[in-house]
Amino acid sequence: MLYEGAVIIKIEDVTFYYESVKVLDGITIEVQRGEFLGLIGPNGSGKTTLLRCISGVLKPRVGVIYVDGQRIDKLKLIEVAQICASVPTELSSEFNLTVSDFVFLGRYPYVKGIWWESKEDEQIVEEVLKTFRIHHLADRKLSEISSGEKQRALLAKAVAQKPKVMLVDEPSAHLDLKYKLEVMEYLKELSRRKITIIAASHDVNLLSKYCDRIIILNSGKIVSFGRPEEVITEELIRKVYGVEATVMRNGNETFVVPKRPLR
Amino acid sequence: MGESIVRQKILRLVMVTVIGLSTLFILFILSLTLGPVEMSFSEALTSLINVLKNGGRVSNINELIVYHIRLPRAICVIGVGIGLSIAGAVMQAIIRNPLVDPYITGVSSGAAFGVCLAMFAGITIVKIPFYTIPLVAFLGALLAFLLTMFLAEASGGMTLSYVLAGVIVGIAFSSFTTIFLVLGGEKLHGALFWLFGSFAYVSWKVVWIIFVPSLSLSIIVLLYARELNVILLGDEQAMQSGLDVHSFKRLMIIITSLLTSVCVAFTGIIGFLGLVVPHIARILMGSDHRILLPTVMLVGANVLMIADILARTVLKPVELPVGAITSLIGVPFFAYLLIKRGKEYVV
Numbered sequence: 333m334l335y336e337g338a339v340i341i342k343i344e345d346v347t348f349y350y351e352s353v354k355v356l357d358g359i360t361i362e363v364q365r366g367e368f369l370g371l372i373g374p375n376g377s378g379k380t381t382l383l384r385c386i387s388g389v390l391k392p393r394v395g396v397i398y399v400d401g402q403r404i405d406k407l408k409l410i411e412v413a414q415i416c417a418s419v420p421t422e423l424s425s426e427f428n429l430t431v432s433d434f435v436f437l438g439r440y441p442y443v444k445g446i447w448w449e450s451k452e453d454e455q456i457v458e459e460v461l462k463t464f465r466i467h468h469l470a471d472r473k474l475s476e477i478s479s480g481e482k483q484r485a486l487l488a489k490a491v492a493q494k495p496k497v498m499l500v501d502e503p504s505a506h507l508d509l510k511y512k513l514e515v516m517e518y519l520k521e522l523s524r525r526k527i528t529i530i531a532a533s534h535d536v537n538l539l540s541k542y543c544d545r546i547i548i549l550n551s552g553k554i555v556s557f558g559r560p561e562e563v564i565t566e567e568l569i570r571k572v573y574g575v576e577a578t579v580m581r582n583g584n585e586t587f588v589v590p591k592r593p594l595r
Numbered sequence: 596m597g598e599s600i601v602r603q604k605i606l607r608l609v610m611v612t613v614i615g616l617s618t619l620f621i622l623f624i625l626s627l628t629l630g631p632v633e634m635s636f637s638e639a640l641t642s643l644i645n646v647l648k649n650g651g652r653v654s655n656i657n658e659l660i661v662y663h664i665r666l667p668r669a670i671c672v673i674g675v676g677i678g679l680s681i682a683g684a685v686m687q688a689i690i691r692n693p694l695v696d697p698y699i700t701g702v703s704s705g706a707a708f709g710v711c712l713a714m715f716a717g718i719t720i721v722k723i724p725f726y727t728i729p730l731v732a733f734l735g736a737l738l739a740f741l742l743t744m745f746l747a748e749a750s751g752g753m754t755l756s757y758v759l760a761g762v763i764v765g766i767a768f769s770s771f772t773t774i775f776l777v778l779g780g781e782k783l784h785g786a787l788f789w790l791f792g793s794f795a796y797v798s799w800k801v802v803w804i805i806f807v808p809s810l811s812l813s814i815i816v817l818l819y820a821r822e823l824n825v826i827l828l829g830d831e832q833a834m835q836s837g838l839d840v841h842s843f844k845r846l847m848i849i850i851t852s853l854l855t856s857v858c859v860a861f862t863g864i865i866g867f868l869g870l871v872v873p874h875i876a877r878i879l880m881g882s883d884h885r886i887l888l889p890t891v892m893l894v895g896a897n898v899l900m901i902a903d904i905l906a907r908t909v910l911k912p913v914e915l916p917v918g919a920i921t922s923l924i925g926v927p928f929f930a931y932l933l934i935k936r937g938k939e940y941v942v
Binding site: 408420437 | 600601820824829831838883
């Protein structure tokens with residue numbers, strides 16, 4: 333299922349600085365179409381920065397990123413938005429739009445006429461609202477719904493964008509156990525439909541359970557890259573997180589049980 | 596969900612337009628009845644219809660008054676009401692701050708500076724004495740805006756740089772204005788009247804210079820209603836949704852500053868309109884700019900029309916500056932909004 337050869341994202345030797353601080357250091361990755369890729373690493377390791385580079389919001393001075401065969405620095409933002417959709421951890425602030433207004437914004441890269449969305453846009457939005465079970469909230473203000481519902485609205489907007497790649501930052505941040513699993517199941521389902529998912533999270537166990545491959549970042553460098561059961565080891569957790577942990581395996585599944593922080 | 600969401604929106608838009616235009620029409624005719632020569636509503640209406648039918652030729656005193664004195668004023672009120680309100684709504688959206696008004700980029704202070712400087716120095720442009728004040732006001736506004744723009748771009752071009760640069764430029768020009776006012780004494784009495792905003796000196800000569808640019812710039816803004824919705828997501832998420840945030844914001848700041856300068860140049864500084872009207876419209880119709888902006892235009896025209904009618908009738912025959920009236924209605928209304936809806940209310 334995985335290695336059908338089609339590379340959707342290719343990152344070549346990307347180095348990124350915020351002012352003079354090096355945040356990404358010589359990142360080189362190839363991501364396959366339909367792959368579910370996990371990004372883990374401690375705070376400040378560069379996960380979010382990497383996602384922002386792939387979404388075209390940040391422009392690295394060194395290195396090249398290709399999305400869907402095109403150099404990202406040669407694409408307009410609206411063209412990138414037709415390929416990559418981002419799901420942020422949360423809304424940047426409160427605002428007064430309704431849930432359906434918000435999900436409709438996912439159609440922005442496609443609407444050709446001025447002002448109104450087409451019948452097709454509307455169908456897509458209606459379908460997505462149903463998929464995420466928020467259609468009954470369509471007319472509610474975004475500021476009035478629960479954080480779990482907000483998370484689903486964020487995902488719904490990204491899916492309405494009909495992307496080939498979804499960049500998800502902390503998909504499970506505000507969710508309870510059941511919703512966490514539901515969101516991950518849904519992302520898995522999208523990846524089966526050949527939509528590539530790149531998800532950054534602190535939840536190592538959740539990513540290990542669902543991802544095809546995992547990248548471990550530390551201080552802007554790739555420390556390890558491979559299948560979860562290959563890369564998640566007690567030694568790695570000690571090295572990257574500074575935490576003593578037991579890694580348990582049950583068939584294909586890998587669990588990290590943290591013990592204590594190393595001094 | 597049932598009915599199509601887009602269809603529902605269009606229906607709401609039509610509804611708000613019909614209501615807004617009807618009340619505006621009534622206020623418009625009402626304002627034609629006001630002045631030293633008393634007229635009934637139907638007299639004003641028939642005079643207007645007759646004179647328009649005859650292509651501007653007047654055949655009696657009522658028609659003369661309506662056509663040459665009161666009509667240009669009413670049209671300007673609509674133009675300025677639309678312009679200032681739209682400018683306020685756009686500034687609030689792109690700066691994502693509900694307390695922002697169209698004067699945030701320093702244009703009003705610059706215009707006031709221009710007017711006071713010209714009056715203090717006794718400058719009149721010989722060929723066009725009548726246009727001297729509007730021209731210096733417009734130039735002052737433009738100068739202030741260019742300074743703000745320069746400062747903001749030099750400091751990184753972030754939204755906050757525009758706000759801060761605008762505040763600094765505004766304060767600088769205001770201090771000069773204060774100095775001129777103190778030193779100028781009697782000579783600057785006329786400037787005071789201009790500073791508070793008034794439609795008293797509007798005539799056919801200036802109507803089109805206010806109304807046409809104000810309406811056309813507002814219509815340009817309307818074309819960007821979807822982009823203004825996207826910008827509500829915040830800069831980063833707007834970029835990820837496909838909007839070139841940086842150049843869009845710059846374009847909007849230029850358009851709204853021009854719009855504000857045009858409004859201010861002829862009628863002076865009318866406060867509070869650009870701040871309060873967008874809030875009223877948002878509370879009535881929500882934040883989707885495709886419905887919000889037309890609502891803002893209609894509410895702005897209606898509110899300023901009411902303020903102008905009050906300015907002329909409250910202390911008849913003395914006419915108050917309309918800017919004072921908008922602030923007088925605006926402040927308690929805004930205070931009420933803050934108390935009532937402050938907690939739940941966001942742009």
